[in-house]
Amino acid sequence: MMRRFLTIILFLSFTLSGLLSAQNLSFYFPDEIKQLNPDIPSPREFLGFEVGEQYVSYDQTVSYLRLLAQRSDRIDIIENGYSHERKPLIFLVVSSKKNLERSEFIRKQHLDLCNPVKSLKLSVDTLPIVTWMGYSIHGNEATGVNASIVVAYILAAGEDEFIKRILDNNVILIQPAQNPDGVQRYAAWVNSNKSASENSDANTREFKEPAPSSRSNHYWFDLNRDWLFVQNPESYYRMEVYYNWLPTFVNDFHEHGNTSGTYFSPGIKNSTNHLIPDDNWDISRKIADYHTKTLSKIGTMYYSREGYDDYYTGKGAALPDILGGVGLLYEQPNPRGFVREVDGVKIRFADMIKNQVFCSFSALEASVEMKNELLNYQKRFFIQKQKEAQKDEVKGYLFGSSDDLSLTKELVRILKVHKIDIFRLSKDLSINKKNFKKESAYIIPVNQNNYSVIRTIFEKTTTYKDSSFYDISTWTIPLGLNIQYSELNDLSTLVGEKLVSEIFSESYSVPLTHYAYLFEITDFYAYKFLYYLQSKGVKLKVSDSPFSINRGEKRYGFNTGTVLISVNEQSMGKEELNQILNNYISANKIDVLAVDNGTGDNFDLGSGHFKPVTKPKIALLTGKGAAYSIIGELWHLIDLRFGMPVSLIDIDNLATIDINEYNIIVITNSFRLSKEAADKLSYWANSNTLIGIGTSYKTLNELNISEINISKSITKEESKKDGSFYDYIKRDNSSSINGVILSSILDMSSPLSYGLRAKEIPLFKEGEIIITNSKRGYITPLIYSENPLMSGYLSANYSSQIKGTPAVLAGKGLIYFVDDPYFRAIWLGSSRLFMNAIFFRELLAKEKVLTEK
Template identity: 40%
Template sequence: MKKLYVLIFSVLITFGVKAQTPLSYYLPQNLSYNPNIPKPEDVIGFNIGDQHVSHDQVVMYMKELARLSDRITLVEYAKSYENRKLLLLTITSPDNQKNIEQIKAQHVALSDPNQSANLTTANMPIVVWQGFSVHGNEPSGVNAAMVVAYYLAAAQGAEIDALLKNTVILFDPAINPDGIQRFSTWVNANKSTTLVTDANSREFSEPWPNSRTNHYWFDLNRDWLPLQHNESKGRLAAFHTWKPNILTDHHEQGTNATFFFQPGVPSRTNVLTPKINQELTAKIGEYHAKALDEIASLYFTKENYDDFYYGKGSTYPDINGAIGILFEQASSRGHAQESINGVLKFPFTVKNQVTTAFSTLKAAQGMRVELLDFQKSFYKNATNLAKADAVKGYIFGSADNKSVSYHLLDILKRHQIKVYQLAKNANVAGKTFEDKTAYVVPADQAQYSTIKAIFAKQTQFQDSLFYDISAWTFPLAFNIKYAELSSTTGLLGAELGEVKFPEGQLLGAKSNYAYIFEWNEFYAPKILNELLKQGLYAKVASKPFSIPVNGKIKQFEDGTIMIPVGGQPLLADELFTLITSLAKETGIDVLPVNTGITEGINLGSGNFKNIKQPKTLLVTGAGVNANDAGEVWHLLDQRFNMPPVLVEQADINSISLDKYNVIVMSDGRYNTINQSGIDEIKRFLRNGGTLIAMGDANRWTSANGLTNIKYKTVKSKDSTAFRNYDTQQEVARAQYIPGAIFNCRVDKTHPIAYGISTTEIPVFREGTGMFEKPSNPFAAPLTYTNKPLLAGYISPANENVLKGSAAIICSSYGRGQVVSFSDNPNFRAFWFGTSKLFMNAIFFGQTISGGN
């Protein structure tokens, strides 16, 4: 009878009858449910699987469960950029709820080697974090969350009682509210009453930028380590409040796939992940396999996906004494879609997620003490690993970029890493660190593995393939002075408590002549833009000069900003008040000067160039790399309060660009810009505009005569070598640069490099689009060194080609400039070092003379 019911249900869905998916389709049979707990359809008005839940419906239902069930408490742990609430439900027995703070404190003590020795895990509840749909257009997770939450709130009987007694479930039902809302609106709006399964249907083809990402088009599943977004910061704080033993991350993959659960590819496991972690992951996987076998669902494991990059929800737990589990369900991307495995129906995708959510909880019960003991030993072993490590800690920080130090400190503290003020001035590896502006992170602490994940550089790998990037060393990304320590003895000052953004100040009394500030601080563009917005005029030094400051001669480098007092729309007193306020807010120190006489160029020299306030247009739309474009949008809007105007590339064909002086074209294809749009961009450049092109956008600029960039090619030396047929994909992918860190030589005198204090700078790149160095030596302010690899993977052939190639090329066009970045300088919002170069292109592209 059961088989007949499933067959009838399948036929109804396939042939388009208005099927109603009963809740029993997802839930264990032969259980009773508390009638006082509403089913999802009682609150949202439809059965799960019949259409897609929106985020507001998820919030409404979860709040109702928390109101009516004594098993559930609910907190709001963050808000998205679009002000949607991110909820975390704590689900456990009513008795546990009464003692929840005591249970939490005891559980967290397992991660403290100083306390854990006295703890026994025999009767301790296990903590399981279940998270759903970090990618908004992977909806089976968030829809499954509705079913799982109902079960945990309403199911009756000895089995559920035992589960809730022995488990604290931290339930994150909708990780990406903005993406979820965007996707559900699209698919529900394009659904036919009689379901259409043709993959060409509009229902399955979201418009750009699609709903995978958050408001700024970021992939939140890459942000667990960088922590650049509201959603991630709130989630990590909740994670460390509890330190769960298992974390599940429910995703979707291509429509023609089946179901994946970890472990991933064994050879791609990060070396910081202990072997026992993968063994326990495989043991948990046996529970998933059994559960999926019972519903005849196809699955695979140890293929395609890996456990390498710790910025993902399924891998971050691996360096925090927990087991991270990735689930990847084949996606219907709508309500029912044709696939190589037959018509893939949305309710079936939801059922697989529900099934593995339940199998996770069964594994937690069966392995409870084993997983608790693993957590205890993981943190105890941190001390042993630290003692065996030749690197005893890390030192970083400098006086010339305090705001970047702040951002790194903020990340470290959010990861529960102890940081200390440097006790005394120190010289390490030929670098000088000052006690007031440098910090020390000792390796010997509970978060040893996370420290290594953030600071270490790896260049040797067992496997040359990566699901994500191969390197992310934070001090390199921040371009901050740092060094490894062979000893921390005598270097540890006071432990840092709360980290505060540095305040800038006016270094003297009011001036009636001019104010100057250096460009090395990251937020210098912010104060400059705020001044320009007030109608003030400003100038930038294109050569160095020096003046006495506090009785000593101080040199100011190229890129120093001057704000004259005379000729401004504000009176001297008003300008003084404004600059004082902005200096404090942005962390910039501003120096009043009372004379134009200096050593080097004088303040009235023609080598001080006028700066226009940037009026930036960001080209968006189909073909554009949404992640890269979103990173530009986020940088300008969130960091500098100077949001770009977002314009679809097709609209370039019909608008005037006279309102703008900067255009940004992120990586992507720009095929919808026709000759009219090309002519308008050329007119924009001839009139003195700046065009910033990144990645493959440079192929478009070259093809349309705006630049003359040539690309290097990698020649295979063994193209005729014998290869097994089944290795062709691996061989091809091994030649791709998966995301690694490289060293570049920088011309500090070039406007693109203003504020950079070193002659070399780390850059991030992925892919093989490498620029030939132009014949004009002044047109390439950034070039790869002869030994470029700093961290990550690159094939020997690719590295040989990359040597000496150009990372940035500046090309003149009329009175304008095209600034070409070979790769993305704003990667995932934490590449502060090269974002500085990007902001220089925004502000100083107009001052560049000459070019390729």
């Protein structure tokens, strides 16, 4: 009996140790919150713990918010899609019962307010404002998702006049966690490494989540850079809800990694994107006064107007600014666990949740008191943008090519997500040395409601007020896709019918032949077809030179990189082979020619000009030191886009596994290898291929696989050497490369060029790696052009040093990319060089990669 009693006491002591460190829910309540509806379940009643006592997981968040929606007549719930890991994407629509009963009417009226043709007849006096609250787009910034359940509970249960005024004047859209997969991972990490007693030692495991961190989603993307590109399902379904409402006031809740106070917008005024009206900053500053008042009351240190900008429009606090909204960014100090001590300062999880909750309600207070001002701003925005569009010398953009229909489809998909009208080209057109066919080209008139979004997608920029950038300095999407496009100054007679559905390809079947099939790989998704065939056991060859062949009385010309399937060389019969081809072709656009003889004009199909294409077996090296954003992108490219298996191998396991299972290993950064692993990898590279990216050249040199040398660093401008210490700490980034688009020239005889028609390739460069030239041109298939800058901020010093230098090196056992070839999953153009490296690596030069010292 005594033993049982002691056991109970011990159990209670461990349980209470957690409860004693937790805060009562009222700790998170603003002063105005005094009365709560007892019929609405609190977070503790459902979760079994107080907010802040544990990190709430995403599945717990979804379950609790579904319950709130069931119990409260103030909440509707939207579930419109799933994350990569099949977690439901949920949004709450919160308002008064009366407003929710007519929510569809309010939504349509609000959209009318954003339409210059209809808005003149509308008064904002009786319209509720639409306010967006987005939390935890970075999974390891978890105070947001934990705060969201407090905010939702108060809005559902609050009976005070303060809450009723908010609900009467608002339709509030809450996304509790914009990155479900990251939130779930981070909650599991912190909760599983939490101690019963408080431990604020920053070195303990609780605060040291290993890479790749939960900041990112399943494929390790930063989802707060994907609002414009919409390459992930989390972004796609978020934008679906966003455009369905076009919120007026957008709040984006984050955390930062230092001990500075709470940040809130506006940011650096001179670093604001030129498409954002000047009065947006002024309104943000006025809203900030509500936060300064609220945070001052509870003793929270804060700052504004520095540290962050509003330049890159692909972020959650910036894209709304070019859609008539006012976007505010919030950054709390990141606790990384429950209580973390940094430089003598204790950062408490509960305190940071409280800050997020209080900022949420000071924002909602501003939305009520500034409702008419904010709605009139949004109404005025679209009227002004219509005037700008009408005055713009550029009347539209033309894009599209029959060579690569998939890239045209991708740009169309992005434009449709952003509610941009697309029209067919009415007649063939040649402009700026580019040929556009009416069957495959499309026009975007700029005089549309989302004029600013059209501009931010298509425009190139080389002039800037400021040379400091929190993120990148340019992001022209057609250049990333490497799709031909042109500005149009006159749309007369060019605009055809509106594109109302997807671009469809006509299905067909390739006829049976006893001899051979031929196809070119001009389409982006041709690599998916290549691997599909190899996975079915089909043997492939590729031509190293152009050729032509006769079929009946018709002559067909083929480019370098044409794929040959010889029927008699296959292990399956001709009927089965034909069925394999047609199973794919029936659902995918690819032109395959069946031929009944092998006679060609330049050489025959049995010639040695056709080289075998071996099936790739790919590994991406992960572990300490890896560039996880690049690895995640390449994983996404190979696995999700092309349906090819790829193994993620931790560098610490390299010495113990059989790497002969792979014929391609990708290294994205500089690794410190054990001697055993280094020897093993170096020997393996004698008969296989390493693909290196960025600073991996250091490891490659250490393995004696290459001798890649870096151009000497550009020194700071002389004017920066002098001046005060204040001048030093606020100096600009003129000695950095903050994301620019550079022109490069491709050797069209190289296997890396297969399937590509234009030798100019737009590359995205971020970082200061500049490689010295090689004396052997054939190991330099891609170089930066003599006038490399296409768009972005690049100092004259860097421009002169980059021109003519290698962008890719390729030789024995190695293909090296200076920069990320698939930046943020939108640089599909240069990713084709990477995929050519995957499939045609064995056709490259067999000499060691060397550059000048």
